[in-house]
Amino acid sequence: MALYSIGDVAERCGINPVTLRAWQRRYGLLKPQRTEGGHRQFDEDDILRIEEIKRWVGSGVPVGKVKALLEGENISVDDAWSTLKEEMMTVLRHVKPAKIRNRIAAIGRENPADALIDNVFLPIRQRLGLDQNTARAMCSLLDGALIDYVAFCLTGSRKKAGKDALLMGWGTEDRTRLWLEAWRLSQQGWRMDVMAEPLEMPRPELFPGQKIFIFTGKALTHRQQEMMNHWQEQGFTVSHIGH
Structure with missing residues (x-):
């Protein structure tokens, strides 16, 4: 059976290698083989699984919940996004710009932009915008981090x-x-x-x-x-x- 490098798979499936590594290391979604030198190698079954993961994530499922779906469990997608929103709110309450940037970058690598914008970032910004003082300061901090991250993404896409x-x-x-x-x-x-x-x-x-x-x-x-x-x-x- 043919084996492919992570670069080959990333190009074939239209996914950043960083995302593939995160799906493997953080979420246990992939189990590629290794060469003697430790390099990842993927077979056709791995590629089919990647395409299935892409379909779930593309339909709006947070990547952290995909493994349960692949294993046949029933989960609530709305609850999954709520969990991600609360995790983001917890990071914001610590008011640490570096932690906010790191969290945005992490979930940005692992989830589609459409889903994150509609299910996480816009609801959080709306929620913070309804309050006064501290919440608005947090929203401004979030906005700065979002613009910083998006500018980075746009540079890459160009x-x-x-x-x-x-x-x-x-x-x-x-x-x-x-x-x-x-x-x-x-x-x-x-x-x-x-x-x-x-x-x-x-x-x-x-x-x-x-x-x-x-x-x-x-x-x-x-x-x-x-x-x-x-x-x-x-x-x-x-x-x-x-x-």
Whole structure:
């Protein structure tokens, strides 16, 4: 039976080698063979298991719960995300920037951006934003760490094959959300750049030939929809992402 290196498997399955190592070491999801020199080697059964893990994780299951599903156990996915949120909140309460960055990086390597944004980071930011003083300081600390991590991810994604795109905010004050949405788009194959300051009125004509995503944080107003239609009629490649 053919055996493959971790680099070969990562390329074939579209997964970072760091993630494969985490699935093995931290979660016990993989048991590759080893060469005499200690290098991992994977066979076709391992690759099939990796694809199954990817399907579970891609459907929104936290990676920490995948092993139980593979072994036929019944688990609540909602409860699993709740556990991850509480773990993140515990780290935030310690108010240690390095620990916050490390935790974000760890779960960012192990879970899809879409799932983390929708099930962990946005709910936590909303929860902290409802309170005063200390909670808002914690939210600001979290936002700084998120932007730091997403900027790192975007730099990595720009080194890969893909299409370039620019993200603009329009009529929103949530700068951190811009970075989160750019991260989400980067996972869809876009090499993203972000305009860090939201605009009162985007000007696509300043970026001829550029694919542009516009984030509003909500449904387009009637006036905004008219402007989107106008830009598209003029030939600009502009798409709206709202929620």
